Amino acid sequence: MNLPGCRAPAAISLLVALLGLLALGTAPARAEPPDKLLARARAEFEYKNFENAARLLEQLLVPQVRLTTEQDIAEAREMLGLSYFYLGHQEQARRQFVELLYLRPDHRLDPFLIPPAAVTFFDSIRKEPAVREKLEQIRKSRQASKQPPPPRPPPPRVQTLVRQRELMRRSRLVAFLPFGLGQFQNGDTLKGVLLASGGGIALVANITCYSLLVALANENGRYAPGDLQLARGLRIGQYVALGLFAASWIYGAIDANLNFQETVPGPWRESRQPAAGGQSDGLQGGLAPVPGGAVLWFGSRL
Known part of the structure; x- marks a missing residue:
């Protein structure tokens, strides 16, 4: 015996199964890559199946653009706008053509491939004041972005x-030399001048006294009785000059070494x-x- 209450679960199960099959049937289409979907839409458009072409193109452009290149987007916009135009959907066609112009402000429809009515409709949209002003702004903006930056001023x-x-x-050796050479090396110019002058005078006096003694002596190295006093004085002067020279040398060497900087x-x-x-x-x-x-x-x- 069939009861009305037993038919409700069966009907619900059948409805769920049908919905599952419908979902499986539509899943591949939704997952279809954009390039293949565009190729299918292009084929439908060429065969003048404008309803099918519009349905496929809407999946690529509405509600968001799934295409990646400008060329593909422009082609899809043109085909969708023409499909709407051929189907009599003027307002929808206008929206697609406006978007196409905003993407490519100088885009033109090929009059050798597109019917004159569609070309005229497209050109009329371009000539609308609001659209024309917007296109001019887009051109200027893109032109400004293409201009190279002003050259930098030279550094x-x-x-x-x-x-x-x-x-x-x-040199440490110079510090031991006479005539104030060590002082000159250390930068003590005044001391160097005094020691050089004193040492030089003493040395000249010593040599002079020695030379006079040699000149006064005879061939035997003796002095005449009248020259003995002079020879004695020259001898003393020779030794005194030698002592002064030695003293200036010793003092200069000690002072130069004390103030020496390498x-x-x-x-x-x-x-x-x-x-x-x-x-x-x-x-x-x-x-x-x-x-x-x-x-x-x-x-x-x-």
Whole structure:
């Protein structure tokens, strides 16, 4: 016996099964890649199946664009707009043509392939004041984006003023030499002049006295009775001059060694060099080794 209550579950099960089959049938279409969907729409459009072409193109453009290249989007917009136009949907066709013009402001329909009525409709949309103004703005914006940026002004010519001074190495041997040479090396010019003058005078006096003694002596090295007093004085002068020379030498050697410094900064030297990029402004300096010593340098950006 069939009861009315037993038919309701069966009807519900049948409805669920039909919905499942419908979902399975539509799933592949939804998952179809955009390029294949565009190819199918192109074939339907060429065979003048405008309803099928419009349905496929709507899947690519509505509610969001699934195509990636400008060429594919422009082709899809043109075919969808023409399909709407051929189907008599003027307002929908106009919206697609406006979007096509916003994408490509200078786009034209091919009059050799498109009927004159469609070409005239498309051109009338282009000539609308609001659309024409918008297209002009798009052209100017794109033209401005294509213009190269203004050239950068040349960088300022910057030079580095480099001041260098070498570390001069002094000789310990010079500190033991006479005539104030050790003082001159140490930079004690006044002491050097005094010791050089005193030592030089003493040495000249010593040599002079010796030469006069040799001149007064006979071939036997003896002096005449009248020259003995003079010879005695010359002998004393010779020894005194020799002692003064030795004293100045010893004093100069001791003083030079006490004030001796092995290395001292030399005189400053300036040079201009092109500044390398990335250097900071301000005073710079460093110590660079060179053969026989080192170079202490300072530089400032001008």
